[in-house]
Amino acid sequence: MSSAALRGTVSARTSGGKPPEVPRFHPPYDWDEVDEVTRDLGTAVLTGLVGAELRGRFDREIDRWLERHPGTARPDSGSRLYDTFMGRRTARLHGLVAKAPSAADVIAHPGILGWARRLLAPVSDGILLSAAEFIQIGPRESRQFTHRDTDAWWFAPRGRDPLCVNAMIALTPFDERNGATRVAPGSNQWGDGRRPLDSEMVQPALEPGDALLFRADVFHGGGTNRTAGEFRRSVLLSYCAGWLRPLENSYLNVPREVAAGLSDDLAELLGYTLYDSTPRGGGIIGTYEYGDPRRVLRDQRPARG
Numbered sequence: 001m002s003s004a005a006l007r008g009t010v011s012a013r014t015s016g017g018k019p020p021e022v023p024r025f026h027p028p029y030d031w032d033e034v035d036e037v038t039r040d041l042g043t044a045v046l047t048g049l050v051g052a053e054l055r056g057r058f059d060r061e062i063d064r065w066l067e068r069h070p071g072t073a074r075p076d077s078g079s080r081l082y083d084t085f086m087g088r089r090t091a092r093l094h095g096l097v098a099k100a101p102s103a104a105d106v107i108a109h110p111g112i113l114g115w116a117r118r119l120l121a122p123v124s125d126g127i128l129l130s131a132a133e134f135i136q137i138g139p140r141e142s143r144q145f146t147h148r149d150t151d152a153w154w155f156a157p158r159g160r161d162p163l164c165v166n167a168m169i170a171l172t173p174f175d176e177r178n179g180a181t182r183v184a185p186g187s188n189q190w191g192d193g194r195r196p197l198d199s200e201m202v203q204p205a206l207e208p209g210d211a212l213l214f215r216a217d218v219f220h221g222g223g224t225n226r227t228a229g230e231f232r233r234s235v236l237l238s239y240c241a242g243w244l245r246p247l248e249n250s251y252l253n254v255p256r257e258v259a260a261g262l263s264d265d266l267a268e269l270l271g272y273t274l275y276d277s278t279p280r281g282g283g284i285i286g287t288y289e290y291g292d293p294r295r296v297l298r299d300q301r302p303a304r305g
């Protein structure tokens, strides 16, 4: 851990057992330090990461989609437990690039993507979008069950390097009244069986455009929205090792003709790529008819705007 983060950790521990603060980085970011802190402490805030123009475009496109599809952004998994986890007063959307064209620019944001690639590089030389999720926590929503996203891959080992990393981007202010994300810094390093006490969770305040970066094996969860009328709006980006099965099924959530109109980078993130370990003497996964799945997109006409 960097000396700055370590100092923060040590001083917080010696002043009454409080959890370490989540370090905040301001532009221009010191990426070496961001990488080290997010790998070791598991989390950091980057202020001013996503600009107002992109946020505005994305917000407008999502608003339009929600207006045209009333009542659809609610959990409907068939599992009561999972639907409660998703939140009954929370609007959620997957398949974002098919719903809001500017989601492509959010998902492929060079700062976020570069960070994800570097953090995942020790375990994988290719990465996938695990999920891109619009999450709007509505008034009077209760707090989400505290969890590790990596528990979806129940049998996967946890180690020094993450298998999946998240960037929670605020589209409205986040604070402890309206459901800001709660995180347990350092919990990526905890042994199995240890769960965070309330006193070990922190809830960093965010301004629109700020991002809370956290490893998917850090304990976290959406906070309680105690307000009567405030919506906490966000987009949560999640990237995983190229050989891991993503949370979101982008092959189904993003129609093929839309995928065909995306940049190569984005199509690869959505899974139109091979994961090739043959240079190491390994094998290949992700084949389409024994070949590169990008072939399937070449035959598609690009989607019209």
Ligand SMILES: O=C(O)CCC(=O)C(=O)O
Residues within 6 Å of the ligand: 135, 144, 149, 168, 179, 180, 181, 182, 220, 221, 222, 223, 236
């Ligand atoms: O909305 C949030 O703050 C966190 C959401 C989350 O962790 C999840 O849905 O897995």
Ligand SMILES: [Fe+2]
Residues within 6 Å of the ligand: 147, 148, 149, 220, 221
């Ligand atoms: Fe989560």
